[in-house]
Amino acid sequence: MDVLIRATYKEMSKVAAQIIAEHVRARPDSVLGLATGSTPVGTYQELARMHREEGLDFSKVTTFNLDEYLGIGMDLTLSADEDQSYRRFMHEQLFKHINVPESRIHVPDGLVDPAMADEYCEWYEEKIAEVGGIDVQVLGIGGDGHWAFNEPGSSLESRTRIEPLTKDTIDDNYRAFYKNAGVKKSEMPHFAVTMGIGTILEFTHHALFIANGAGKAGVVAKALEGPVTSQVTASAIQLFDGTVTVVLDKGAASKLKNRAHYEHVERLKREGAC
Numbered sequence: 001m002d003v004l005i006r007a008t009y010k011e012m013s014k015v016a017a018q019i020i021a022e023h024v025r026a027r028p029d030s031v032l033g034l035a036t037g038s039t040p041v042g043t044y045q046e047l048a049r050m051h052r053e054e055g056l057d058f059s060k061v062t063t064f065n066l067d068e069y070l071g072i073g074m075d076l077t078l079s080a081d082e083d084q085s086y087r088r089f090m091h092e093q094l095f096k097h098i099n100v101p102e103s104r105i106h107v108p109d110g111l112v113d114p115a116m117a118d119e120y121c122e123w124y125e126e127k128i129a130e131v132g133g134i135d136v137q138v139l140g141i142g143g144d145g146h147w148a149f150n151e152p153g154s155s156l157e158s159r160t161r162i163e164p165l166t167k168d169t170i171d172d173n174y175r176a177f178y179k180n181a182g183v184k185k186s187e188m189p190h191f192a193v194t195m196g197i198g199t200i201l202e203f204t205h206h207a208l209f210i211a212n213g214a215g216k217a218g219v220v221a222k223a224l225e226g227p228v229t230s231q232v233t234a235s236a237i238q239l240f241d242g243t244v245t246v247v248l249d250k251g252a253a254s255k256l257k258n259r260a261h262y263e264h265v266e267r268l269k270r271e272g273a274c
């Protein structure tokens with residue numbers, strides 16, 4: 001596990017975007033696993049800049065998103081403020097700024113009939129399997145330690161499914177997104193369709209875990225250095241056998257016990273010593 005610590009959110013975002021761009025350049029038909037939330041916005045802005053200014057080509061790329069709120073889907077008849085779907089978020093933050101074809105974009109369908117959810121979730125995983133898994137998967141972390149919407153208590157072997165959101169997640173996401181749009185908290189979705197932790201572990205070849213801000217420092221330290229536990233589903237980072245890169249700003253890294261070691265290893269690697 002490489003842990004890269006940068007002074008600012010902007011630098012963290014640049015490093016994360018650079019890692020994704022390296023995959024896309026090396027293999028133009030890369031499969032990208034994407035995440036929503038405020039954390040990856042800077043990464044997506046940097047990818048959009050690379051597309052615009054450096055011609056980074058996404059025309060053969062396929063994308064899969066981790067999750068979507070249950071009960072909503074992208075509705076272009078609404079304004080971006082009114083449409084809080086993750087599909088819309090991805091459209092506004094990334095997809096409309098790059099040249100990934102619509103037919104290669106996959107975001108779980110929040111409008112799935114809950115009675116058909118099991119079949120739908122199996123289908124979503126089959127689509128990922130068909131393309132050989134996810135070359136690089138962007139992962140943020142929720143305040144309660146979740147990855148995607150795998151809330152505390154989700155099995156580390158869980159698969160794509162419908163999951164109820166915790167009160168903490170509803171509060172966090174309400175503050176960050178819904179409140180500004182004038183939506184009442186009671187009207188915010190309380191369920192999501194989410195890839196499971198087992199799904200992420202099975203399909204991801206390179207995990208790119210990003211976090212910023214001192215507010216995330218405690219939960220980042222638990223995920224990276226605490227016990228592996230379903231109470232902090234992002235602690236599954238310790239179970240990956242593929243490549244793992246963690247990119248943090250200095251706030252998010254501020255409670256890591258082994259911070260000096262991570263910085264030492266990065267220096268050695270930069271100097272070509274390992």
Ligand code: PGA
Pocket residue numbers: 036037038039040140141142143146147148176
């Ligand atoms: P955030 O959310 O990036 O808005 O903090 C992360 C998450 O909930 O996974």
